[in-house]
Amino acid sequence: MAESAAARPGAPRSRADELKAALRRANGQVLAAGAFSLFVTLLVLVLPVFAFQLFERVLPSRSEQTLVMLMILAAGALAGMAILDMLRRLLLLRAGSALRHRLTGPVLDILVQVAGAGPRPETRQALGDVDVLCRSMGGRGQIATLDLVWFPVFLIALPLIDARLLLVAGLVSALMAVTVLMARPLTLRRAREAQRRDLAMRSQLEERLRHAPSVAVMGMAPMIARRWRRAADARQRDDARIAVRLTALAMGTALLRHLGVVAVLGAAAWLYTLGDVTEADVIAAGLVADRAFAVLEGLIWGWGDVMAARGARDRLMALFEASPPARDSMPLPVPAGALAVQQAVVAPPGGRVPVLKGLSFDLPPGGSLGVIGPSGAGKSTLARALVGLWPPAQGKVRLDGNDLRNWNTDQLGRHVGYVSQDIDLMDGTVAENIARMGVVEAADVIQAARRVGLHETLLRLPNGYDTPIGENGHVLPAGLRQRVALARALYGDPRLIVLDEPNAFLDSEGEQALLQTLAALRNEGRTVVMVTQKPALLTALETVLVLRDGQVEMMGPCKDILAKFARGGAPGAGQGGSPKQVQGPAPGGAGSPKGSAAPPPGRPPPKAPPSPPSSGSSGGGSSSGRLGRRPPDGSGGG
Numbered sequence: 001m002a003e004s005a006a007a008r009p010g011a012p013r014s015r016a017d018e019l020k021a022a023l024r025r026a027n028g029q030v031l032a033a034g035a036f037s038l039f040v041t042l043l044v045l046v047l048p049v050f051a052f053q054l055f056e057r058v059l060p061s062r063s064e065q066t067l068v069m070l071m072i073l074a075a076g077a078l079a080g081m082a083i084l085d086m087l088r089r090l091l092l093l094r095a096g097s098a099l100r101h102r103l104t105g106p107v108l109d110i111l112v113q114v115a116g117a118g119p120r121p122e123t124r125q126a127l128g129d130v131d132v133l134c135r136s137m138g139g140r141g142q143i144a145t146l147d148l149v150w151f152p153v154f155l156i157a158l159p160l161i162d163a164r165l166l167l168v169a170g171l172v173s174a175l176m177a178v179t180v181l182m183a184r185p186l187t188l189r190r191a192r193e194a195q196r197r198d199l200a201m202r203s204q205l206e207e208r209l210r211h212a213p214s215v216a217v218m219g220m221a222p223m224i225a226r227r228w229r230r231a232a233d234a235r236q237r238d239d240a241r242i243a244v245r246l247t248a249l250a251m252g253t254a255l256l257r258h259l260g261v262v263a264v265l266g267a268a269a270w271l272y273t274l275g276d277v278t279e280a281d282v283i284a285a286g287l288v289a290d291r292a293f294a295v296l297e298g299l300i301w302g303w304g305d306v307m308a309a310r311g312a313r314d315r316l317m318a319l320f321e322a323s324p325p326a327r328d329s330m331p332l333p334v335p336a337g338a339l340a341v342q343q344a345v346v347a348p349p350g351g352r353v354p355v356l357k358g359l360s361f362d363l364p365p366g367g368s369l370g371v372i373g374p375s376g377a378g379k380s381t382l383a384r385a386l387v388g389l390w391p392p393a394q395g396k397v398r399l400d401g402n403d404l405r406n407w408n409t410d411q412l413g414r415h416v417g418y419v420s421q422d423i424d425l426m427d428g429t430v431a432e433n434i435a436r437m438g439v440v441e442a443a444d445v446i447q448a449a450r451r452v453g454l455h456e457t458l459l460r461l462p463n464g465y466d467t468p469i470g471e472n473g474h475v476l477p478a479g480l481r482q483r484v485a486l487a488r489a490l491y492g493d494p495r496l497i498v499l500d501e502p503n504a505f506l507d508s509e510g511e512q513a514l515l516q517t518l519a520a521l522r523n524e525g526r527t528v529v530m531v532t533q534k535p536a537l538l539t540a541l542e543t544v545l546v547l548r549d550g551q552v553e554m555m556g557p558c559k560d561i562l563a564k565f566a567r568g569g570a571p572g573a574g575q576g577g578s579p580k581q582v583q584g585p586a587p588g589g590a591g592s593p594k595g596s597a598a599p600p601p602g603r604p605p606p607k608a609p610p611s612p613p614s615s616g617s618s619g620g621g622s623s624s625g626r627l628g629r630r631p632p633d634g635s636g637g638g
């Protein structure tokens with residue numbers, strides 16, 4: 001039989017299938033617990049049977065011996081029931097923790113994967129949802145559901161006394177079932193809506209608290225508190241409405257249960273007056289009915305848990321379904337660092353409008369590329385695509401000929417260094433951050449710090465490398481944060497290094513250190529791609545790519561591009577700035593533009609004369625010069 005695609009190593013594995021498989025395994029364990037439930041249900045019938053025997057055997061005969069024997073038997077059966085009940089609960093709890101074990105890894109994987117798209121409320125909830133789902137396995141709702149499966153056992157017991165009693169009990173059960181079914185639409189939608197609002201509210205508050213300094217300084221706190229209170233009041237009203245409905249349902253069901261027992265007892269007593277049943281039958285019928293209706297009532301009380309578990313499962317399923325498939329790729333050798341971007345169309349996650357529109361270029365191993373262009377041209381998007389964060393919707397990004405998608409994510413991570421535009425350090429020590437939050441290999445950490453000229457600076461911190469830097473590294477000044485992020489990018493000697501404006505917060509000393517790092521990386525043959533607007537930094541790179549509107553406007557040797565800028569041909573100059581001639585590949589194959597890199601034949605000549613470059617943009621100009629961005633008036637300058 002042909003092997004299924006999902007089973008082939010390296011073939012994409014649907015994330016939703018992972019979740020479904022984990023749920024199926026958990027359901028298997030629940031089924032086993034369900035078998036225990038049958039015995040528990042049968043043993044619940046001990047009470048009616050005991051009462052029946054009392055009336056049938058002990059009372060007429062006044063036999064103490066029979067009474068003692070019956071009591072011992074009943075006690076044994078009830079103890080057995082308690083043990084079986086405990087066993088099934090333990091089984092369910094184990095199923096819950098096994099499910100948690102199976103889901104936590106994939107959920108964390110997905111969360112890390114989607115983190116590139118920025119904070120999303122539903123991802124914040126994901127681990128909480130795993131918790132809710134797993135706890136619900138051993139919860140009231142699950143037990144009630146299992147008991148419900150064996151509910152017919154009670155209905156079979158009643159006709160053993162008299163078939164007409166089944167009619168009465170059936171009617172009461174139907175009424176209670178309708179109540180349960182009514183509870184579903186009445187509460188489920190509202191509960192989901194309330195949860196969604198709660199999530200949005202929390203993530204909004206978290207986001208605002210992150211900007212606490214601005215909030216405090218500009219007197220925004222009362223406004224934020226007012227908004228929070230308004231949202232919290234709405235949430236409370238929702239909660240109250242749901243609670244009232246659930247309580248009304250629970251009370252209604254409890255009333256129905258008692259009325260049901262009264263109805264069955266009344267019917268049995270009436271049958272007694274007709275001489276169709278005995279006194280023992282009347283008592284037994286009442287007890288059987290009471291136990292049967294208790295199962296239905298339990299379902300109402302456990303309904304909240306069932307709803308919460310269902311909501312958590314649906315949200316997790318949506319998250320897994322929206323996640324790109326996972327692959328168990330075969331480990332590959334350490335890449336040399338050849339980068340190939342082929343007709344890449346890239347949109348932000350969840351977005352439909354592409355930012356990169358069929359971008360193509362090559363960078364050989366050890367090549368170094370500067371990416372410039374106006375704001376919004378897609379430079380950061382390109383950086384994210386190059387490290388596999390935002391995979392292309394069409395086209396490919398290849399490292400050493402292998403599509404980034406096919407790389408094992410963990411393995412690829414070891415070969416890639418990335419500094420994002422937002423410096424994303426984590427709560428931990430400097431050393432832990434440089435070591436990518438893994439095991440701190442002191443020698444490697446120090447080597448990475450030395451490579452970015454940071455070793456001495458770090459030694460001067462209060463606890464040196466062991467200084468805790470707080471959430472997002474807020475304890476450190478921005479420039480130092482950026483350099484620690486750079487050291488982290490170089491930790492483990494990766495072959496491909498992608499830096500998105502790594503100089504944004506650097507002072508002149510930091511920039512000098514960065515220049516030296518870039519020169520060293522070039523000498524070591526590491527492939528470097530750097531988004532920057534500073535000509536001084538561009539001179540440390542072989543090739544420059546000018547990006548505009550998601551396409552290659554120019555690409556060529558750095559000195560040629562800078563010379564063009566110096567002559568006033570700044571890309572992106574003025575609103576009507578037309579694309580410029582594309583340069584040939586860099587000497588020595590440092591970079592070869594192709595596809596969109598070449599201007600289509602018959603492209604119109606520039607309509608507007610290019611504006612002069614901004615100060616300092618001439619060739620190796622001053623480090624404060626910026627390329628490729630328009631001044632606020634849009635008049636050009638680049």
Ligand SMILES: Nc1ncnc2c1ncn2[C@@H]1O[C@H](COP(=O)(O)OP(=O)(O)OP(=O)(O)O)[C@@H](O)[C@H]1O
Nearest residue numbers: 117118348351355374375376377378379380381382
């Ligand atoms: N996470 C995101 N979700 C949705 N759209 C995004 C996201 N990130 C960027 N974009 C959009 O993609 C486009 C390109 O953004 P990108 O950050 O790549 O440009 P850029 O050239 O790096 O700009 P800048 O120099 O200002 O950083 C912009 O229109 C931006 O609004």
